[in-house]
Amino acid sequence: MSNLYERLGGENAVNAAVELFYRKVLADGRIAQFFDGVDIDQQIAKQKSFLTMAFGGPNNYTGADMRNAHKRLVAKGLNDSHVDAVIENLNYTLRDLGVPDKEVKEVAAIANSVRDDVLNR
Ligand code: HEM
Incomplete structure (x- = not known):
């Protein structure tokens, strides 16, 4: 069984996903403010x-x-609801790109695994 990176489609697929993901994030009023000036x-x-x-x-x-x-960002109020919103945008991005459910869930689990680090706790 190939790894997740290969199953997603490798470099081109990951690049396309990240680009679409940031378009969604910057259009999402729950989280866009954190990217001001970035x-x-x-x-x-x-x-x-x-x-x-x-x-x-x-x-x-x-x-x-x-x-x-x-x-x-934590000092500016970043909390669980913002991490949830980011993961939701990642899920929608992958679904839009036709990634199968199994891989979408694996990606979400990886993003969720850094939650405590992202929230500095
Ligand atoms: C959930 C998993 C997350 C992952 C895997 C992730 C990943 C990353 C990575 C790789 C960087 C670049 C670090 C660097 O500059 O060297 C970064 C920076 C950043 N992330 Fe995240 N992030 C996550 C969650 C979030 C959330 C929830 C937000 C806000 C809603 C966010 C907003 C930002 C911003 C604004 C920066 C740039 C910070 C700066 O330049 O000062 N991230 N993130």
């Missing part, structure tokens, strides 16, 4: 390499760890 192209590039690694693809991630990356 360089979205850079964010997309970092997220591509982070998710590629998390899904079992090549590890080229050089960004911050999840705790440090989101500390500033």
Whole structure:
């Protein structure tokens, strides 16, 4: 059985998913404010390499760890409801792209696994 990265469709599929995901996130009034002033192209590039690694693809991630990356946002009120909204957007993105339910659930579980780090607790 190939790993999740391969089952999702590899580099091109992960890149397409991350791009569509940020379009949805920036249009979502529950969470868009956290991205004010953030360089979205850079964010997309970092997220591509982070998710590629998390899904079992090549590890080229050089960004911050999840705790440090989101500390500033926790100080601004980031909480569980915002993590839920991000995971919801990720689920919709993958469904829109035709990813099967099993893989959608695996991706959601990976995103959920960093929840406590993202919320610095
Ligand atoms: C749930 C799983 C999450 C994952 C896997 C994740 C992943 C990442 C990654 C890889 C970075 C780049 C770190 C770096 O700059 O080196 C990042 C930064 C960031 N994330 Fe997340 N994130 C998650 C949740 C969230 C949530 C819930 C929000 C807000 C609603 C959020 C907003 C941001 C913002 C605004 C940045 C840029 C911070 C800055 O430049 O100061 N993230 N995230």
